Protein backbone atom coordinates (compact mmCIF):
# COMPACT_ATOMS: atom_id res chain seq x y z
CA UNK A 244 0.00 0.00 0.00
CA UNK A 245 1.32 3.44 -0.99
CA UNK A 246 0.06 6.87 0.06
CA UNK A 247 -0.34 9.98 -2.04
CA UNK A 248 -1.42 13.60 -1.89
CA UNK A 249 -2.62 15.17 -5.13
CA UNK A 250 -1.96 18.88 -4.65
CA UNK A 251 -4.38 20.82 -6.85
CA UNK A 252 -5.95 24.26 -7.13
CA UNK A 253 -5.87 27.35 -9.33
CA UNK A 254 -2.62 28.82 -10.63
CA UNK A 255 -0.81 30.84 -7.98
CA UNK A 256 -2.82 29.45 -5.07
CA UNK A 257 0.36 28.28 -3.31
CA UNK A 258 0.66 24.60 -4.25
CA UNK A 259 4.41 24.50 -4.93
CA UNK A 260 5.20 26.67 -1.92
CA UNK A 261 3.19 24.26 0.24
CA UNK A 262 5.04 21.28 -1.28
CA UNK A 263 8.33 22.90 -0.41
CA UNK A 264 7.29 23.74 3.18
CA UNK A 265 5.82 20.28 3.63
CA UNK A 266 9.07 18.70 2.47
CA UNK A 267 11.08 20.82 4.92
CA UNK A 268 8.67 20.05 7.73
CA UNK A 269 8.94 16.31 7.09
CA UNK A 270 12.72 16.54 7.01
CA UNK A 271 12.66 18.31 10.37
CA UNK A 272 10.47 15.67 11.99
CA UNK A 273 12.43 12.81 10.38
CA UNK A 274 9.72 11.62 8.03
CA UNK A 275 10.32 10.58 4.40
CA UNK A 276 8.14 11.88 1.60
CA UNK A 277 8.84 11.86 -2.14
CA UNK A 278 8.02 14.88 -4.27
CA UNK A 279 6.65 14.33 -7.78
CA UNK A 280 6.39 17.16 -10.28
CA UNK A 281 3.36 16.78 -12.57
CA UNK A 282 3.66 20.24 -14.11
CA UNK A 283 5.28 20.04 -17.56
CA UNK A 284 5.74 23.84 -17.49
CA UNK A 285 7.52 24.06 -14.11
CA UNK A 286 11.06 25.41 -14.19
CA UNK A 287 12.29 26.01 -10.66
CA UNK A 288 11.81 23.88 -7.58
CA UNK A 289 12.58 24.55 -3.98
CA UNK A 290 12.29 20.88 -3.06
CA UNK A 291 14.14 17.85 -4.42
CA UNK A 292 12.10 16.31 -7.22
CA UNK A 293 12.22 12.54 -7.20
CA UNK A 294 9.99 12.00 -10.25
CA UNK A 295 9.43 14.61 -12.93
CA UNK A 296 6.90 14.62 -15.78
CA UNK A 297 9.39 16.72 -17.76
CA UNK A 298 11.47 13.57 -18.23
CA UNK A 299 8.51 12.30 -20.26
CA UNK A 300 7.38 15.54 -21.88
CA UNK A 301 7.88 19.27 -21.35
CA UNK A 302 5.67 22.19 -22.31
CA UNK A 303 8.57 24.06 -23.94
CA UNK A 304 9.20 21.18 -26.35
CA UNK A 305 5.51 20.84 -27.22
CA UNK A 306 5.13 24.56 -27.88
CA UNK A 307 8.26 24.66 -29.99
CA UNK A 308 7.73 21.47 -31.97
CA UNK A 309 3.94 21.52 -32.38
CA UNK A 310 3.46 25.28 -32.41
CA UNK A 311 0.87 25.11 -29.62
CA UNK A 312 0.04 27.82 -27.10
CA UNK A 313 0.62 27.39 -23.36
CA UNK A 314 -2.84 26.10 -22.40
CA UNK A 315 -3.40 23.78 -25.36
CA UNK A 316 0.21 22.62 -24.95
CA UNK A 317 -0.36 21.78 -21.30
CA UNK A 318 -3.45 19.72 -22.07
CA UNK A 319 -1.44 17.95 -24.81
CA UNK A 320 1.32 17.12 -22.26
CA UNK A 321 -1.18 15.80 -19.72
CA UNK A 322 -2.92 13.67 -22.35
CA UNK A 323 0.50 12.32 -23.28
CA UNK A 324 0.98 11.38 -19.64
CA UNK A 325 -2.42 9.66 -19.73
CA UNK A 326 -1.29 7.63 -22.77
CA UNK A 327 1.82 6.61 -20.85
CA UNK A 328 0.31 5.55 -17.53
CA UNK A 329 1.01 1.86 -18.13
CA UNK A 330 4.63 2.32 -19.12
CA UNK A 331 6.34 5.56 -18.03
CA UNK A 332 4.32 6.09 -14.85
CA UNK A 333 4.44 2.44 -13.82
CA UNK A 334 8.19 2.39 -14.35
CA UNK A 335 8.49 5.41 -12.02
CA UNK A 336 6.13 3.96 -9.41
CA UNK A 337 8.02 0.66 -9.44
CA UNK A 338 10.99 2.62 -8.07
CA UNK A 339 9.13 3.24 -4.80
CA UNK A 340 8.63 0.87 -1.92
CA UNK A 341 5.44 -0.31 -0.26
CA UNK A 342 4.27 2.31 2.25
CA UNK A 343 6.10 5.14 0.47
CA UNK A 344 4.40 8.54 0.61
CA UNK A 345 4.24 10.59 -2.59
CA UNK A 346 3.22 14.23 -3.01
CA UNK A 347 2.13 15.18 -6.55
CA UNK A 348 2.53 18.88 -7.33
CA UNK A 349 -0.01 19.47 -10.13
CA UNK A 350 -0.40 22.22 -12.73
CA UNK A 351 -2.92 24.96 -11.91
CA UNK A 352 -5.01 24.86 -15.11
CA UNK A 353 -8.54 24.62 -13.82
CA UNK A 354 -9.79 22.46 -16.70
CA UNK A 355 -7.68 19.57 -15.38
CA UNK A 356 -9.95 19.15 -12.38
CA UNK A 357 -13.23 20.30 -13.88
CA UNK A 358 -13.98 18.53 -17.16
CA UNK A 359 -10.77 17.15 -18.78
CA UNK A 360 -10.60 13.52 -17.55
CA UNK A 361 -6.79 13.24 -17.40
CA UNK A 362 -6.36 13.67 -13.64
CA UNK A 363 -9.30 11.41 -12.92
CA UNK A 364 -7.74 8.64 -15.01
CA UNK A 365 -4.38 9.32 -13.39
CA UNK A 366 -5.94 8.90 -9.95
CA UNK A 367 -7.77 5.72 -11.00
CA UNK A 368 -4.41 4.37 -12.12
CA UNK A 369 -2.81 5.19 -8.76
CA UNK A 370 -5.67 3.43 -6.99
CA UNK A 371 -5.17 0.33 -9.16
CA UNK A 372 -1.52 0.44 -8.13
CA UNK A 373 -2.73 0.25 -4.52
CA UNK A 374 -2.24 3.88 -3.51
CA UNK A 375 -4.49 5.63 -1.00
CA UNK A 376 -4.91 9.08 -2.50
CA UNK A 377 -6.21 12.35 -1.07
CA UNK A 378 -6.94 15.49 -3.11
CA UNK A 379 -5.58 18.60 -1.39
CA UNK A 380 -7.29 21.61 -2.94
CA UNK A 381 -5.75 25.06 -2.49
CA UNK A 382 -7.67 28.31 -2.40
CA UNK A 383 -5.89 31.62 -1.85
CA UNK A 384 -7.14 33.34 1.33
CA UNK A 385 -7.59 36.49 -0.74
CA UNK A 386 -10.72 34.76 -2.11
CA UNK A 387 -12.46 35.27 1.19
CA UNK A 388 -12.16 39.04 0.95
CA UNK A 389 -15.33 38.95 -1.12
CA UNK A 390 -18.23 36.50 -0.86
CA UNK A 391 -18.69 36.27 -4.65
CA UNK A 392 -15.05 35.25 -5.12
CA UNK A 393 -15.44 32.80 -2.27
CA UNK A 394 -18.47 31.16 -3.92
CA UNK A 395 -16.56 30.82 -7.19
CA UNK A 396 -13.68 29.18 -5.28
CA UNK A 397 -16.13 26.78 -3.62
CA UNK A 398 -17.67 25.87 -6.98
CA UNK A 399 -14.24 25.08 -8.46
CA UNK A 400 -13.40 22.95 -5.43
CA UNK A 401 -16.76 21.17 -5.62
CA UNK A 402 -16.25 20.37 -9.25
CA UNK A 403 -12.81 18.88 -8.45
CA UNK A 404 -14.44 16.85 -5.68
CA UNK A 405 -17.10 15.48 -8.01
CA UNK A 406 -14.68 14.89 -10.88
CA UNK A 407 -11.99 13.10 -8.87
CA UNK A 408 -14.16 11.26 -6.30
CA UNK A 409 -11.35 11.20 -3.78
CA UNK A 410 -11.10 12.00 -0.08
CA UNK A 411 -10.78 15.77 -0.35
CA UNK A 412 -9.32 18.45 1.88
CA UNK A 413 -9.67 22.15 1.16
CA UNK A 414 -6.88 24.44 2.29
CA UNK A 415 -7.15 28.19 2.67
CA UNK A 416 -3.58 29.20 1.81
CA UNK A 417 -1.50 32.34 2.49
CA UNK A 418 -3.04 32.96 5.90
CA UNK A 419 -0.04 35.17 6.75
CA UNK A 420 -1.62 37.75 4.40
CA UNK A 421 -4.86 37.88 6.38
CA UNK A 422 -4.58 40.68 8.90
CA UNK A 423 -7.85 40.02 10.72
CA UNK A 424 -8.40 36.28 11.27
CA UNK A 425 -12.02 36.99 12.33
CA UNK A 426 -12.79 38.03 8.73
CA UNK A 427 -12.21 34.48 7.48
CA UNK A 428 -13.71 32.50 10.34
CA UNK A 429 -17.25 32.40 9.01
CA UNK A 430 -15.94 31.09 5.70
CA UNK A 431 -14.14 28.08 7.16
CA UNK A 432 -17.39 26.20 7.89
CA UNK A 433 -19.86 28.34 5.98
CA UNK A 434 -23.55 28.43 6.86
CA UNK A 435 -26.09 28.87 4.07
CA UNK A 436 -27.88 31.71 5.83
CA UNK A 437 -24.71 33.77 6.34
CA UNK A 438 -23.58 33.26 2.72
CA UNK A 439 -27.02 34.11 1.41
CA UNK A 440 -27.35 37.37 3.30
CA UNK A 441 -23.87 38.45 2.18
CA UNK A 442 -24.56 37.54 -1.46
CA UNK A 443 -27.90 39.36 -1.41
CA UNK A 444 -26.23 42.45 0.06
CA UNK A 445 -23.76 42.60 -2.84
CA UNK A 446 -25.89 41.62 -5.80
CA UNK A 447 -28.97 42.97 -7.54
CA UNK A 448 -32.33 41.60 -6.24
CA UNK A 449 -32.91 39.70 -9.50
CA UNK A 450 -30.14 37.28 -8.45
CA UNK A 451 -31.97 36.37 -5.21
CA UNK A 452 -33.08 32.90 -6.36
CA UNK A 453 -29.68 32.08 -7.83
CA UNK A 454 -27.95 33.19 -4.61
CA UNK A 455 -30.26 30.97 -2.55
CA UNK A 456 -29.49 27.94 -4.72
CA UNK A 457 -25.73 28.58 -4.57
CA UNK A 458 -25.70 29.07 -0.80
CA UNK A 459 -27.78 25.90 -0.31
CA UNK A 460 -25.50 23.96 -2.64
CA UNK A 461 -22.43 24.91 -0.60
CA UNK A 462 -24.33 24.05 2.58
CA UNK A 463 -25.66 20.72 1.23
CA UNK A 464 -22.14 19.65 0.41
CA UNK A 465 -21.07 20.22 3.96
CA UNK A 466 -17.70 18.88 2.77
CA UNK A 467 -16.96 22.40 1.51
CA UNK A 468 -15.07 23.61 4.51
CA UNK A 469 -11.55 24.92 4.70
CA UNK A 470 -8.51 24.42 6.87
CA UNK A 471 -6.45 27.60 7.16
CA UNK A 472 -2.73 27.20 6.45
CA UNK A 473 -0.09 29.59 7.72
CA UNK A 474 3.27 28.38 6.45
CA UNK A 475 5.15 30.47 9.04
CA UNK A 476 3.89 28.06 11.70
CA UNK A 477 5.12 24.47 11.92
CA UNK A 478 2.02 23.68 13.98
CA UNK A 479 -0.21 24.79 11.09
CA UNK A 480 1.63 22.54 8.60
CA UNK A 481 1.48 19.66 11.07
CA UNK A 482 -2.26 20.20 11.58
CA UNK A 483 -2.94 20.09 7.83
CA UNK A 484 -0.71 17.05 7.40
CA UNK A 485 -2.43 15.14 10.19
CA UNK A 486 -5.82 15.77 8.54
CA UNK A 487 -4.53 14.47 5.22
CA UNK A 488 -2.85 11.47 6.88
CA UNK A 489 -6.06 10.51 8.58
CA UNK A 490 -7.96 10.78 5.24
CA UNK A 491 -5.61 8.28 3.61
CA UNK A 492 -5.19 6.22 6.80
CA UNK A 493 -1.47 6.83 6.82
CA UNK A 494 0.09 5.48 10.00
CA UNK A 495 -2.95 3.39 10.94
CA UNK A 496 -1.66 0.24 9.26
CA UNK A 497 1.69 0.68 11.00
CA UNK A 498 -0.13 1.03 14.34
CA UNK A 499 -2.11 -2.15 13.69
CA UNK A 500 1.07 -4.03 12.71
CA UNK A 501 2.80 -2.81 15.90
CA UNK A 502 -0.07 -3.90 18.17
CA UNK A 503 -0.32 -7.34 16.56
CA UNK A 504 3.41 -7.99 17.01
Ligand SMILES: Nc1nc2c(ncn2[C@@H]2O[C@H](COP(=O)(O)OP(=O)(O)OP(=O)(O)O)[C@@H](O)[C@H]2O)c(=O)[nH]1
Nearest residue numbers: 253254255256257258259260350351417419420474
Ligand atom coordinates in the same frame (compact mmCIF):
# COMPACT_ATOMS: atom_id res chain seq x y z
N1 LIG B 1 2.57 35.50 1.53
C1 LIG B 1 2.50 34.27 1.03
N2 LIG B 1 2.77 34.07 -0.27
C2 LIG B 1 2.69 32.81 -0.75
C3 LIG B 1 2.33 31.69 0.08
N3 LIG B 1 2.31 30.59 -0.69
C4 LIG B 1 2.65 30.98 -1.94
N4 LIG B 1 2.88 32.31 -1.98
C5 LIG B 1 3.28 33.12 -3.15
O1 LIG B 1 2.25 32.98 -4.16
C6 LIG B 1 2.84 32.87 -5.46
C7 LIG B 1 2.39 31.58 -6.12
O2 LIG B 1 2.83 30.50 -5.32
P1 LIG B 1 3.11 29.06 -5.92
O3 LIG B 1 3.45 28.17 -4.79
O4 LIG B 1 4.04 29.12 -7.07
O5 LIG B 1 1.65 28.73 -6.48
P2 LIG B 1 1.19 27.49 -7.38
O6 LIG B 1 -0.19 27.16 -6.95
O7 LIG B 1 2.19 26.38 -7.30
O8 LIG B 1 1.19 28.13 -8.82
P3 LIG B 1 1.21 27.38 -10.26
O9 LIG B 1 2.46 26.55 -10.29
O10 LIG B 1 1.19 28.51 -11.22
O11 LIG B 1 -0.02 26.55 -10.35
C8 LIG B 1 4.36 32.95 -5.24
O12 LIG B 1 4.77 34.27 -5.45
C9 LIG B 1 4.53 32.55 -3.78
O13 LIG B 1 5.67 33.14 -3.19
C10 LIG B 1 2.06 31.95 1.47
O14 LIG B 1 1.73 31.06 2.26
N5 LIG B 1 2.16 33.24 1.87
